[in-house]
Amino acid sequence: MVVVRDEEWLVTAIDPSADGWLVHCQGLSELVRDTTASFYEGLDTIVELDPSKAKVIADDSPGYRKARLWLEATLRKTPIPLNDPRLSVSTQMLADPLQYQHKAVRQALDPANLRPRILIADAVGLGKTLEIGMILAELVRRGRGDRILIVTPRHVLEQMQHEMWSRFALPFVRLDSAGIQRVRQQLPATRNPFTFFKRAIISVDTLKNEKYRAHLKRQHWDAVVIDESHNATNTETLVNELVTILAKNTDALIFASATPHNGRPESFAQLIGMLEPTAVAADGKTIRENEAKRLIIRRHRHSPEVAAEVGADWAERKEPINRLVPASAAENAVAEELSTVWLHPTHGTSPYSGANNRLFPWTLAKAFLSSPTALLETVRERIKRLDLNTPDDGREISALTSLELLAATAEASESGKYTALVNYLKSVKVGGSSTERAVVFAERVPTLRWLKASLPKSLGLKPENVAILHGGLTDVEQQEIIDSFKQASSPIRVLVTGDVASEGVNLHSQCHELIHFDIPWSLIRIEQRNGRIDRYGQKVPPQITTLLLTPTDNKFSGDLKVLTRLLEREHEAHTALGDVASLMGMYSVKAEEDAIRDVLSGQKTLDEQVQQVDDVAGLDSIEGFLASLMRTQGAKAEDAGVEPIEVVPEARLYPDDVTFLREALEEAYITPGAKESANGVEWREYPKDSIVQFIPPKDLKQRLSYLPQSYLTDRKVTELFKLATTKGKGKALLAEALRGDDHTTWPEAHFLGPLHPVLDWVSDRALSTLARNQVFAVRADVEHPTVILVGTLTNRRGHVVATAYFKAEFPNPANPEFCLVQTLESVGDAISQTGMHGTPINKGPVAGAVELEALIAPAVRRAEATLEGVFEAATQATHERIAAWTRRSEDWKDDASLFTQRSVVRQLTSEVTAEQRVAEAMEPTRQLVRPLVVLVPLDTPTANPATTATEGI
Structure with missing residues (x-):
């Protein structure tokens, strides 16, 4: 947490800039609540709150509700460590638990890669969109998915937006022609729309516009998705240029295509080089297969691991x-004319007057095989481009006119x-x-x-x-x-x-x-x-x-x-x-x-x-490589030695998300004395139907404005928000909506998944219950006063590399320097230490909260001293990954030194140098310890109201 311009902010991400850090924040204090902002260290005074100077506030709420909500929100806002290979939120969404899709997600998150970058080359129908959604969800949970751009063909914009929101609770602003019109009404013409919308989905056709291309060059993304990425493999196209720009300006990069290359080695090599330059040899054409295997996943319908799961x-x-359809008499006349005059001319050559007389006759044939109507249009368009006064053209016009008459007859018959x-x-x-x-x-x-x-x-x-x-x-x-x-x-x-x-x-x-x-x-x-x-x-x-x-x-x-x-x-x-x-x-x-x-x-x-299918053996280098991937990645897990997919056990104070939401809304809107009237959001629960509903307050409506516009219109969620509280109910409602019985494919109630914006909103409200640098004091089943703390190890980009939890006991509170610090095994262990995961009873605010502040600084110092040993393994693992990448880049440079086309070497060397700067930013640089809660024995006296009021002030 930081103070900027006398307001409190929660730091969500940081980026290096020319004059220090660019700090991205979420507002916490009343004036800036629900506001996001970015501050340059060179322009603003950014004061980081010292956790060792935290104030202790006695929680006077029933069941320690305020403290529980604050602690739950803090845990939700603490990212999963960057290089944790286990899955978390992606397994809790509305996607079937298919291990072959989970494997793709895990490969994208493979710590062996410098950054999360992957080509999903699964065959048609395997669910590449779902794999994309799962990867993005995991990046968001790791604090690496704040700014995301998805680029698709324009006809699948709505479908992609629908999948991301309905299944993964990831809202994207759809910048189709209608969406762009809304942007023009909201933003000045000179404003970069990509700075306004943190998550956008746009068609590649729109990006071809020169204005948007210029905006892209000035924008950095946490993740970019290029759907149907084979459209970018032609190195001479504008699409390729756009994707090249995006690849350089993003951390995570996801390509998706069932046909990932066009047969040209240099084009496919460039695509792989966008993912990681060192995966391509210095000649710019040869794939370094051992390196590229980490970046590509490819299976098909009949791969054993897929076939074993998809079932019914x-x-x-x-x-x-x-x-086989016999041609009519009129169609036979057209076919004969095409055959004898154009395709297999009985008088030498076809009458075509163009430069390549081999192609156009087959253009006519192809049009005819579509329909006589298509042939007629093709013939007439060709006649328009010919000059009757030119001998060659005149001969062709004569032949085309004869064909036109026959085609017209066929069309009429x-x-x-x-x-x-x-x-x-x-x-x-x-x-x-x-x-x-x-x-x-x-x-x-x-x-x-x-x-x-x-x-x-x-x-x-x-x-x-x-x-x-x-x-x-x-x-x-x-x-x-x-x-x-x-x-x-x-x-x-x-x-x-x-x-x-x-x-x-x-x-x-x-x-x-x-x-x-x-x-x-x-x-x-x-x-x-x-x-x-x-x-x-x-x-x-x-x-x-x-x-x-x-x-x-x-x-x-x-x-x-x-x-x-x-x-x-x-x-x-x-x-x-x-x-x-x-x-x-x-x-x-x-x-x-x-x-x-x-x-x-x-x-x-x-x-x-x-x-022949049985003879597919003489493969070129690209196809051979992809074929080998199809064989190895398509094997059964037990045959290929694939480790089972591990899931992060995310411990919580509340048994489920809806309980957390209910408690947060009760604290904010139902507690007597709140600004809203009692039950101001009209919360209703229907346990038998696994549905809850409420009226969104004004600050939530503002956040909801970024949800898909058709969803807002069809389901009127700004008037009444319905949520499905179980995964089974969410899937049933989504399936019902996809059947379209209600004239919309949006579900009646949206699944309350772990990344849902509503949960993010109530988490921010819970965090704002404490003023600057404060922690709650509560009673728990402890023998001595105890401070629970969290430690984080971050890299230069501000990404969390590792986390650890501690408890600091004070057998003699009068001598706070005598402190016993113990490392806890997990966040679940930390929660169990607080005793707040059940239904605690608050007999009244803890007495002497001010005196407990003396415990904070010693607890923080002792935990900091312990951190170095706790994080040693994580630091070493990160160093080893960076060193391995550095060795690969050095090997690449050695190969490049033997290559004669220096211009190519200079270009690729520049790309590798940029990657080296990224590697440097991955180095763990900072340890931070924060107190989460102060626990006192159950028999600690209750403060009198006057004292509590004074302490609160």
């Missing part, structure tokens, strides 16, 4: 249906694939009187629009029963459609979508039918699409169906057999490998499409481009 919560997909789609949807009971749903994927927007317009009439549906989703919609529109489709009350029965929904979106809560209306020419894209319904949490075996047009033209029909075999290979790889990208080894949708085009054009065979 991830139903196995049914055998896929690849339905009955479509074989469309008829097959309607018949299939009817066969699975999708219709006006049914609640069954289906997702229909197609690549071309004209196809989507055609399906959206045609399906309602064919299926007996209303227009609102068929929704369309594509990249041309705004971010808000995309999120609203996806959120609606998840709800049981949604009118949507068929979602026709482009590949904008193939990444990151959960569509399985109400749906288990997915239809490929056209076929992506990429194994990666096929797998991504399938993963929207084939993922953890799918209770019904998902059915994947593909409609394959089969024209009578032999050559064109032969081409389509290639796509059929591609689908078969995807299913084989999904079952055997869990990673379809290894079959082609290209790790890029575009590269795979180009390779399949080569197969279709006869330049390569399918076996040359796509390996």
Whole structure:
């Protein structure tokens, strides 16, 4: 605690600055309560309160409620040590207790890493978002998660925000187009929004704006999450530039992608280098595998440790249906024209007049395989760009015009694939009187629009029963459609979508039918699409169906057999490998499409481009490395020698969070004489339903304003806040909300988890019950006056490295220098020493509290003298970790000295030097001892009211 500008503040974090420390604080005294501020040591006088000069105040509250609340709040605000590998709050959230996900969290927190940095490369559907939430929760509990930025594709902004708040009680301000508009109304145009919102979620598209890019360069984060991080692997893109900026300006860094690289060694190496520069050799291309293994985790659906846990919560997909659909006469005419004029011209070359005449004919073919409508738009757009007066263009226009007429005829006639789609949807009971749903994927927007317009009439549906989703919609529109489709009350029965929904979106809560209306020419894209319904949490075996047009033209029909075999290979790889990208080894949708085009054009065979599942052996260095991770990290715990996941036993004075909340509210709002009227928050409990509710006071409403806006609107929590008090009830209400019966996916009552902002709020109120540098005196079952103390070891960044608890006994209080100090085994032991974890009885305030102040300074000094030995192991372990990293960096420098491209070496050396400064900041530098409570024997007399009033003053 510090005093700045004559107000009291609780220090929550510190950062080095050019002229001393930048101290981040939470207000405690009345004027600044519920205010956060940051002070520069060079500008403000920051007075740290001396714990040895603490005043002792006799607690006069019933059951020592004030002291118990203050002590509980202090323990909650004391971070778990930085390098404690055990899990804590992440195991108490609304996520299923899956050991394979806990393993990812533990790996992210591995003390062997200089900082918490990880690439979560689990295959599609394993729950990367949940792993992200668990990691962030653990960082928050360690005092390392105050400022967090999450970057996602724009269509999953709402989904990510929903998961972080509903399951982990981590509120993020969503900076989509609507959110940015609200920011503009609240902040001056020149204000950096990232300094105003401590936790934000934003799309990568928004960050491309030059203004936001400039803001990023001036902002440091405790943690940054890059979802779908493979979008940043192209070193020549703006996205890569943005991620590079963020990687340098954050402590913890989390990448998440099921397809983590694009096949280019230098791109993947750069991604790993962002996590830790020394994990990449000085050539900038070669992964130092032993170092990188600490930074990556990768498993798939059929990895033993995953398969053993998911059980019925991830139903196995049914055998896929690849339905051959005979082309209509009009479609056959188009196919023949494409085959004989464009794809396999009978008169020498195709009429295409562009620079690369190999690609465009297949662009036409791909459009046709989507729909005649898509082909028409492609043809017409091409004609617009041609000049009739140019001979080559004139020849192409003539050919395109013929194709246009045939496509228009096909569009006007009955479509074989469309008829097959309607018949299939009817066969699975999708219709006006049914609640069954289906997702229909197609690549071309004209196809989507055609399906959206045609399906309602064919299926007996209303227009609102068929929704369309594509990249041309705004971010808000995309999120609203996806959120609606998840709800049981949604009118949507068929979602026709482009590949904008193939990444990151959960569509399985109400749906288990997915239809490929056209076929992506990429194994990666096929797998991504399938993963929207084939993922953890799918209770019904998902059915994947593909409609394959089969024209009578032999050559064109032969081409389509290639796509059929591609689908078969995807299913084989999904079952055997869990990673379809290894079959082609290209790790890029575009590269795979180009390779399949080569197969279709006869330049390569399918076996040359796509390996058999049993033959995946000739792997390049990146794929071989990732494949080895898939094998070792996917093994069963007993086979791989993995230690069981340990959990931090967080001892508390109260049996559960709701009891702490109730007591705090009673102290603040129900005690006679409080500013609010009796029961001013209208607290109500419904034990049978495991729900409590109350009206948030004004200062809490201010904090709640940072909760998701749709949650505030749908559940009106600023008027009446409902909380689920058990994990089981929280999960049941969340599951009910995700069904969408109540027209919202937000639960009726939010789970009161250990990181809930309400608990943080009441903790701050409890801490403010004592004035500057005071501790309570209470009676306990002790023989002599005793002081309970906490000691912390912090590094230069202000992070807690280790904690210890002590009791100092004074057999002869008249001689306070005779003090017996004992180190307690744990915080639980410290609590048991106080006797306040049960239901203590306060017979009245302790007499002679002023005289007890003489015990504080000797207790603090003796505990400080004991700390060095207690923290020796933690200090040594930290030194060893830093030394190990230093050795790795020195080895890297030795390798770099042999490298000839000095510009690359200079760049990487600069990055390693920056990491060395981080390592230096990890050095333990300071020990601090604070008194927590003074205990006196049970028979200590009661002070008279006049004395107590004087002591209080």
